[in-house]
Amino acid sequence: MPSLTRRQFVTRVARFGGAAAFAAMFGLELLARDRGGFKLEGRAPRGRGRRVLVLGGGPAGLATAYQLRKLGYDCSLLEARQRPGGRNWTVRGGTAETELGLPAQRCGFDAGQFFNAGAMRFSHHHRTALDYCREFGLELVPFPQFNEAAFVHVDGQPPRRIREFSADWRGHVGELLAKVIRRDALDVPLTAEDGEKLIAYLRAEGRLDASLTYPRNGDTSLDPTYLDHPRGYTVGPGNDDGPGTPTAPESLEKLLRAGYGTLHPYDHELNEQSTMLTPSGGMDRLAHAFAERLGPALLYGREVREIRRTADGGVRVVHTDAAAGGDAQTAFADFCVVTLPPHLTARLQTDFAAPTLAALRKGRGEHAGKIALQFKRRFWEEDDDIYGGRSLTTQPISQIYYPFDGFGARGKAVVIGAYHMSDPQGIFSELTLPERERLALEQGAKLHPQYPAEFDNAFSVEWHRVRYSEGAWIAWDNPADYDVMQRTLSEPDGPCYFAGDWLSPITGWQAGAFVSAHRTCARLHARATAL
Structure with a gap:
């Protein structure tokens, strides 16, 4: 019976459904997983197979070149930009960028201020990323993702504190469910004892009173000797005014x-659960740590034009060298690792097979x-008691992220004043730079x-x-396209x-890029x- 390649095997398994295909891909190590503790044994061969070209200096390319060079491979990395990191990009005062079809932009932030334009945080379980931070001696600081003091906002409505929104939802939903259980009207049968246990949970979670009602006014503290109204107070307890005045639920x-x-400020997604972390001083500290260790093997300003096979089974890469006046140059290797965005790789002149x-x-x-907006002072802290985290709005700007460091400092600071995850209506796609700022x-x-009076640049x-x-990350029109690319x-x-991160189950995260790089290196x- 003829043998099956791994690709053929997964293709046949996929006939039984996507879940079966993914299980097979994990079992055959075709999808990378974030286990941490990655280490390759052995050494690079002395002759054929030793030369490797890595294309693209983002996280996947940096990790690939770093791991292979540790084994003794003659490995060079070609990067089109004049910096490492790709979408790991920290903007500081003096940073210049010219987007496609737009005029040049130069950052005017004060010294010490920065903005993570792309990757900005790790989850606590992104082991590969955190392993590199430990290995390179990078200090990590907490990145507050969820802050109940921040705002949730529906356009046309006044902003509400997330704690107010959350307390009301927990209270109202808890009341409805508790009363359904008490009436024995659940579709799922519960014993009387289990029903009372669930009601006890709902009473505590929703701060329900003895009648299983979410109080429409008054304090919801569980202990009258310790005032703790989750929704907050217009006048807090402990002030000269006495026990405080609780805010009224809606x-x-x-x-x-x-x-x-439809607005959910909770951060229950696994990749965004606390604790989140980030390198002190900017996410690009990680990219530059790789670059320092790669040294002259990392070549900047090299724009790839062609990827061709050679007669001896190797690879020939044609690239332009900006430092040499843009003249075409050719590099040869036994292997090539392509970490460029797939939709851009598809535009190159290549010898790739049709399925590829x-x-x-x-x-x-x-x-x-x-x-990113630099303001003259930290009014979100001084006036609104917001230290880190994000506010959400249904407006096109979508999210506002507050600084994760420098709490309590005086002077200027930078807020991410908009972070939209897509642009289905084409609002941002057509805006000029001044129009983005104005929006x-x-x-x-x-x-x-406070925005108008405090804005700086x-x-x-x-x-x-x-x-x-x-593109900020790779997206697919349907699961079938994703499956084809992965396989x-x-x-x-x-x-x-x-x-690349797009060849992992954690697309859009640096951890995905690292586990993909590790699988490829192995x-x-x-x-x-x-x-």
Whole structure:
């Protein structure tokens, strides 16, 4: 019976459903997983198989080149930009950028201020990323993702504190469910004892009174000797005014009619759960730590034009060297690891097989962007008691992220005044740089009226317009396209391998780029040492 390749096996398994295919891909190590503690054994071969070219200096390319060079491979990395990191990009005063089709932009932030335009945080379980931070001696600081003192805002409505919104939802939903249980009207049968246990949980979670009602006024503290109204107080307890004045809940009907039923400030997604972490001083500290260790093996200003096979089974890469006047140069290697965005790789002149090219074209760059605003003072702390975290709004700016460091400092600070995760209506795609700034200020002022008086300057990034990225991350039109890309590009095309966050289950995160790079390094190393 003829043997099956891993790709053929997964293709046949996929006939029984996507879940079966993914289980098979994990079992065959075709999808990378974030286990941490990555280490390759052995050494690079002395002859054939030793030379490797890595294309793209983002997290996947940096990790690939770093791991292979540790084993003794003659490994060079070609990066089109004049900096490492790709979408790991920290903007500081003096940073210049010219987006596609727009005039040049130069950052005017004060010394010490910065803005993580792309990657800005790790989850506590992103082990590969955290391993590198430990290995390179990078100090990590907490990145507050969820802050109940921040705002949730539906356009046309006044902003509400997240704690108010959360307390009301827990209270109203808890009341409804508790009363259904007490009436024995649940579809799922519960014993009387279990029903009372669930009601006890709902009473505590929703701060319900003895009649299982979420109080429409008054304090909801569980202990009358310790005042703790989750919704907050107009005058806090402990002041000269006595026990304080609790804020009044809003009705469930009002919350629903105002549109709050579709706005979710909770951070329950696994990759955004606390504790989140970030390198002190900017996310690009990690990219530069890789670059320092790669030294002259990391070549900047090298724009790849062609990827070709050679007669001896190796690879030939044609690139232009900006430092040499843009003249075309050719580099040869036994293997090549392509970490460029797939939709950009598909535009290059290559010898890739038809299925590889088709798979590369399945992904597209997502339209997402951020607008950073430098303000004259930390009014969100001084006036609104907000230290870190984010506010959410249904307006196009979507999110406002507050600084994760420098709490209590005087002077200027930078807020991410807009972070939209897509642009389905094309609002940001067509805006000029001044229009982006104006939009962020106008919409942000609905949450923080201090904006106009305190604004200093801005810097914005729309990733679909950023050269060499043309997208904030890779998105797919349907699960089938994602499946095709994963199955096809997890295998090499001759001497060419692929790596990137888009070849992992954690797309859009640096951890995904690292685990993909590690899987590729392991498979390339096994093949090279078997030659």
